[in-house]
Amino acid sequence: MAVGPVVSPPHSVDGFVKEFLRELNFGTGVLLSRATVNDQYVALARTVAHYLAARWLEGGRTRREAGVKVVGYLSAEYLLGRQLGNALLATGLRDIVEEGLESCGINLSTLRAQEVEPGLGNGGLGRLAACFIDSLATLNVPCIGYGIRYEYGIFRQTFVDGRQVEQPDAWLSLGSPWEFPHPEAAVQVDFGGTTEEYVDEDGTPRRRWLPSWNVLGVPYNYMVPGYHNGRVNTLRLWSAQATKAFDLQIFNSGDYAEAVRAQTFAENISKVLYPEDSTPQGRELRLQQQYFFVACSLRDFIERELPADFDLHDLPERIIFQLNDTHPVIAVPELMRLLVDERKMDWDEAWAVTQKCFAYTCHTLLPEALEVWPTEMLAKLLPRHLEIIYQINDGFLREVREAFPGDEMRARRMSIVTDYPERAVRMAYLATVAGAKVNGVAELHSQLLRDKVLPDFSEYWPEKFTNVTNGVTPRRFIRLANWNFTRLINETIGTGWVTDLDRLAELEPYAEDPEFRARFRQVKAANKERLAKLLVARDGIVLPEGHLLDVMVKRLHEYKRQSMKLLHILSTYEQIISGAIDPATVTPRTFVFGAKAAPGYKMAKETIFAINAVAATLAADERTNHLLTVAFPANYNVTLAEKLIPAADLSEQISLAGKEASGTGNMKFALNGALTIGTDDGANVEIRELVGDDNFILFGMSEPEVADLQARGYNPAAVYESNPLLKRAIDLLASGHFTEGNRDAMNPLVMDLLYNDRFLALADFQSYIEAQAKVDELYADPDAWSRKAILNVARTGFFSSDRSMREYLDRIWHAKAL
Numbered sequence: 101m102a103v104g105p106v107v108s109p110p111h112s113v114d115g116f117v118k119e120f121l122r123e124l125n126f127g128t129g130v131l132l133s134r135a136t137v138n139d140q141y142v143a144l145a146r147t148v149a150h151y152l153a154a155r156w157l158e159g160g161r162t163r164r165e166a167g168v169k170v171v172g173y174l175s176a177e178y179l180l181g182r183q184l185g186n187a188l189l190a191t192g193l194r195d196i197v198e199e200g201l202e203s204c205g206i207n208l209s210t211l212r213a214q215e216v217e218p219g220l221g222n223g224g225l226g227r228l229a230a231c232f233i234d235s236l237a238t239l240n241v242p243c244i245g246y247g248i249r250y251e252y253g254i255f256r257q258t259f260v261d262g263r264q265v266e267q268p269d270a271w272l273s274l275g276s277p278w279e280f281p282h283p284e285a286a287v288q289v290d291f292g293g294t295t296e297e298y299v300d301e302d303g304t305p306r307r308r309w310l311p312s313w314n315v316l317g318v319p320y321n322y323m324v325p326g327y328h329n330g331r332v333n334t335l336r337l338w339s340a341q342a343t344k345a346f347d348l349q350i351f352n353s354g355d356y357a358e359a360v361r362a363q364t365f366a367e368n369i370s371k372v373l374y375p376e377d378s379t380p381q382g383r384e385l386r387l388q389q390q391y392f393f394v395a396c397s398l399r400d401f402i403e404r405e406l407p408a409d410f411d412l413h414d415l416p417e418r419i420i421f422q423l424n425d426t427h428p429v430i431a432v433p434e435l436m437r438l439l440v441d442e443r444k445m446d447w448d449e450a451w452a453v454t455q456k457c458f459a460y461t462c463h464t465l466l467p468e469a470l471e472v473w474p475t476e477m478l479a480k481l482l483p484r485h486l487e488i489i490y491q492i493n494d495g496f497l498r499e500v501r502e503a504f505p506g507d508e509m510r511a512r513r514m515s516i517v518t519d520y521p522e523r524a525v526r527m528a529y530l531a532t533v534a535g536a537k538v539n540g541v542a543e544l545h546s547q548l549l550r551d552k553v554l555p556d557f558s559e560y561w562p563e564k565f566t567n568v569t570n571g572v573t574p575r576r577f578i579r580l581a582n583w584n585f586t587r588l589i590n591e592t593i594g595t596g597w598v599t600d601l602d603r604l605a606e607l608e609p610y611a612e613d614p615e616f617r618a619r620f621r622q623v624k625a626a627n628k629e630r631l632a633k634l635l636v637a638r639d640g641i642v643l644p645e646g647h648l649l650d651v652m653v654k655r656l657h658e659y660k661r662q663s664m665k666l667l668h669i670l671s672t673y674e675q676i677i678s679g680a681i682d683p684a685t686v687t688p689r690t691f692v693f694g695a696k697a698a699p700g701y702k703m704a705k706e707t708i709f710a711i712n713a714v715a716a717t718l719a720a721d722e723r724t725n726h727l728l729t730v731a732f733p734a735n736y737n738v739t740l741a742e743k744l745i746p747a748a749d750l751s752e753q754i755s756l757a758g759k760e761a762s763g764t765g766n767m768k769f770a771l772n773g774a775l776t777i778g779t780d781d782g783a784n785v786e787i788r789e790l791v792g793d794d795n796f797i798l799f800g801m802s803e804p805e806v807a808d809l810q811a812r813g814y815n816p817a818a819v820y821e822s823n824p825l826l827k828r829a830i831d832l833l834a835s836g837h838f839t840e841g842n843r844d845a846m847n848p849l850v851m852d853l854l855y856n857d858r859f860l861a862l863a864d865f866q867s868y869i870e871a872q873a874k875v876d877e878l879y880a881d882p883d884a885w886s887r888k889a890i891l892n893v894a895r896t897g898f899f900s901s902d903r904s905m906r907e908y909l910d911r912i913w914h915a916k917a918l
């Protein structure tokens with residue numbers, strides 16, 4: 101196959117312009133003189149995609165021929181962010197493209213702003229998947245990311261009278277130039293029906309599935325380019341389609357509505373991303389989505405990526421499927437079904453193969469977030485899979501009873517199938533039993549996973565458990581998002597850090613250099629200015645100049661404690677207006693929130709309302725508005741994160757200890773030179789250890805202290821009564837001050853804080869306030885502050901997702917770079 105030059109040497113400006121215009125004319129069907137911005141964007145995206153495609157096709161071919169092991173990343177979510185900038189970066193084509201477009205009178209940034217990001221994920225879990233596939237491509241490791249092409253991604257958030265209103269995310273409506281659909285390669289996926297026993301040709305009794313309905317999975321391929329290495333991996337997202345678009349008979353009888361019903365029903369499967377973060381939606385459609393995409397993916401890999409005569413006993417040499425949380429765990433019985441029912445493999449042999457083909461990552465500690473599927477639902481939707489799960493469980497419990505004779509309670513505790521509160525399958529247990537490895541996503545999380553979530557399993561299989569601390573891709577989150585800083589780093593230590601982030605350590609001596617610190621401050625100032633411009637245009641929000649920029653961006657969840665952040669703001673505000681403190685001593689701060697609440701999560705939505713109400717009142721208060729500003733731009737997403745994070749001075753990572761599995765925003769902030777105020781939770785622990793106690797503002801109870809307080813019994817109202825500062829802040833919130841005298845409006849949040857406070861915000865309040873006072877004190881000395889910020893950057897190279905991927909490769913996947 102002839103492969104054109106792709107990465108270097110890049111095409112000439114003239115060559116690019118020719119291809120761009122050809123794409124515009126013949127791909128999009130318009131003349132330059134009549135092309136809209138969207139036409140131009142689509143044509144540009146396709147042109148850039150073509151530069152990548154040759155390497156992509158070539159890479160796929162060599163991988164198949166070489167027969168190397170592939171990482172199959174199974175994830176229900178990929179929060180990719182915009183593609184164009186990343187593709188330009190990967191190909192090194194940016195300058196040529198900019199110049200070429202200019203010669204056509206087109207501005208590259210205008211076209212970049214036209215792209216709607218594919219929001220196919222909720223938060224950290226989906227963004228992590230996107231970082232991981234970026235790193236694997238950059239490490240030259242063959243990987244296929246498998247997932248769902250939701251027609252509607254995470255909802256678009258708007259605020260109406262301060263309350264969250266969700267709008268559908270029609271991200272495909274203006275076209276999607278980065279995808280390659282392959283309807284001819286559609287895979288059939290079965291559902292429902294019954295099972296039966298039969299005797300095969302060899303006289304062996306077997307079971308088989310007689311499904312009652314099916315849908316088609318149409319693959320849409322996306323390119324995942326490595327950074328400057330010519331590697332392009334594949335992300336394959338499945339879209340559901342009806343097998344028979346129209347039931348001809350019904351259609352001919354004139355019942356059009358009935359005929360399209362089947363189609364609508366099938367297509368619903370990939371229609372919309374469940375907007376839940378950390379808590380599963382126990383809906384049948386969700387299970388359909390999960391089975392749909394893993395069934396497509398397994399069949400795709402076995403039938404399309406492997407040679408036709410491949411001996412499936414050797415499957416573990418060619419693939420490791422990584423289960424991104426419990427969402428894809430139904431893949432375990434599906435592989436067993438493919439091997440035993442379809443390929444007639446002996447059960448024990450199939451189980452040995454299966455146990456080597458999967459590994460499981462857990463991303464949570466909240467018990468309510470561990471998926472459990474009622475057996476009744478499984479029996480209805482996937483009857484054969486339920487039988488297989490029972491058989492897996494029987495074999496496993498036999499082992500357990502042999503290992504711990506007489507310990508029936510233990511067998512019950514470890515059973516994959518539980519009877520309480522209803523008969524159901526614990527997907528995390530199934531994943532643990534089937535997986536070759538089980539990992540948590542930060543040291544503390546992995547420890548708690550072993551000790552508290554899966555203690556019996558970690559006792560039984562200590563070697564199965566491991567930790568891989570999360571990471572983030574430096575390409576998107578430093579190199580692309582923070583060009584000002586990139587330039588400074590490049591001038592100081594060269595460009596090697598982009599693929600070898602430990603080299604940021606070379607910046608350490610520069611923390612002592614006043615000139616470097618001054619340049620670092622110029623970078624921050626420029627990033628703040630860039631953010632200010634964006635927020636005015638995007639949200640009509642005006643950011644004051646010269647403020648400490650204090651940022652809390654993440655999903656809205658009680659355990660993350662946005663309400664505690666709000667109490668800090670309220671307390672400062674209350675002290676100024678009551679005259680308790682001299683305004684001249686207050687550090688001017690702008691607090692930025694970004695957060696979506698799950699549509700059904702009442703308390704999270706009340707918190708959004710409260711933040712917006714406080715923001716509006718503070719904006720109008722002449723006594724304080726030069727000192728305290730609250731900005732809450734709606735619809736926080738990857739695109740906004742890329743502008744917000746590089747501008748931040750202070751990163752808020754204030755979850756209750758023992759609740760945040762890792763966090764990855766915390767890493768992005770530290771790497772972009774913000775200081776963290778945080779609890780000893782998730783990856784904060786490791787950030788603090790690396791940057792040092794002097795360069796991290798720690799507060800709050802530790803995880804054992806939390807457990808201890810909860811065991812003793814926690815009474816938030818008593819904390820409120822005993823802390824005057826806290827009392828005044830909450831009283832002000834409850835007073836109607838922020839809601840035009842309407843006291844009821846804040847009632848749900850206030851009552852919850854006083855009488856429930858599940859995540860102990862009041863218990864940590866005093867410690868938090870004191871830590872914030874320390875922030876003010878530190879910020880008063882800009883030189884000392886920038887020194888600490890630079891040390892944060894220099895010492896956090898560990899948090900590259902390239903490092904995470906190397907750990908998975910060495911310890912879990914045993915796969916290699918090409």
Ligand code: NBG
Pocket residue numbers: 223224225228377378425463464469541570760761762763764782
């Ligand atoms: C999230 C955790 C985060 C973690 C990401 C990525 C889920 C279920 N979990 O702390 O809450 O950083 O996963 O591992 O979304």
